[in-house]
Amino acid sequence: MRIDIVTVSPELIKSPFEHSILKRAQEKGMVEVHFHDLRQYAINKYGKIDDYQFGGGAGMVLMIEPIDKCLSKLMSERTYDEVIYMTPDAKTLNQRMANMLSNKKNLLILTGHYKGVDQRIRDKFVTMEISIGDYVLSGGEIAAAVVCDAVIRLIPGVLGDETSALTDSFQDNLLAPPVYTRPAEYDGMKVPEVLLSGNFPKIEQWRHEQALLRTKLIRPDLLSRDNDEA
Numbered sequence: 001m002r003i004d005i006v007t008v009s010p011e012l013i014k015s016p017f018e019h020s021i022l023k024r025a026q027e028k029g030m031v032e033v034h035f036h037d038l039r040q041y042a043i044n045k046y047g048k049i050d051d052y053q054f055g056g057g058a059g060m061v062l063m064i065e066p067i068d069k070c071l072s073k074l075m076s077e078r079t080y081d082e083v084i085y086m087t088p089d090a091k092t093l094n095q096r097m098a099n100m101l102s103n104k105k106n107l108l109i110l111t112g113h114y115k116g117v118d119q120r121i122r123d124k125f126v127t128m129e130i131s132i133g134d135y136v137l138s139g140g141e142i143a144a145a146v147v148c149d150a151v152i153r154l155i156p157g158v159l160g161d162e163t164s165a166l167t168d169s170f171q172d173n174l175l176a177p178p179v180y181t182r183p184a185e186y187d188g189m190k191v192p193e194v195l196l197s198g199n200f201p202k203i204e205q206w207r208h209e210q211a212l213l214r215t216k217l218i219r220p221d222l223l224s225r226d227n228d229e230a
């Protein structure tokens with residue numbers, strides 16, 4: 001997979017890609033991530049890329065021209081499966097979207113800033129818009145890193161233990177059950193007996209019950225949700 005990220009602040013988004021699983025995925029050649037600084041497509045020598053919004057109101061808007069130049073250049077070099085715009089006024093990221101994106105070859109991610117981008121950019125280029133939750137961040141960079149993390153770890157071969165992504169929370173609309181490791185007893189606190197039993201069908205059943213209990217208590221909305229919901 002190749003991911004191109006267009007941003008006002010490349011430095012803000014780079015570090016998550018320099019550690020742990022995202023770093024290893026790149027070293028193994030499973031994903032290539034390229035950052036593009038919008039400022040390099042500014043309309044003047046002062047690096048202007050934003051302007052006041054028509055109709056008045058607080059907050060600057062990213063101008064059409066620098067983004068058009070940047071995206072047009074990138075899109076002339078390769079075909080993108082999706083052109084994604086990160087914005088709070090969009091559908092919320094979920095595991096199903098991450099699964100879908102993990103099967104793609106080329107992704108282009110545009111991150112907003114300030115009040116966002118000129119609507120005409122969204123109309124002309126964008127095939128998918130993603131928010132990461134019902135709150136507002138100061139920019140889309142961190143949200144883009146969140147999407148990339150959720151997607152890259154699902155690419156086959158990226159996770160060491162091939163099965164571990166399958167048992168994540170949300171993979172089947174359930175929260176993950178509790179987990180324990182040694183010691184079996186600490187300061188009087190014991191690990192549930194069943195996990196020490198070696199009876200794997202029973203362990204699986206216990207885990208499923210715990211996942212269901214947790215989901216009912218914390219996220220009952222997941223249980224009434226259709227698996228195919230976007």
Ligand code: 6GU
Binds near residue numbers: 133
């Ligand atoms: Cl994608 N961008 C911003 N600025 N805020 C957000 C978001 C995105 N998703 C949730 N909040």
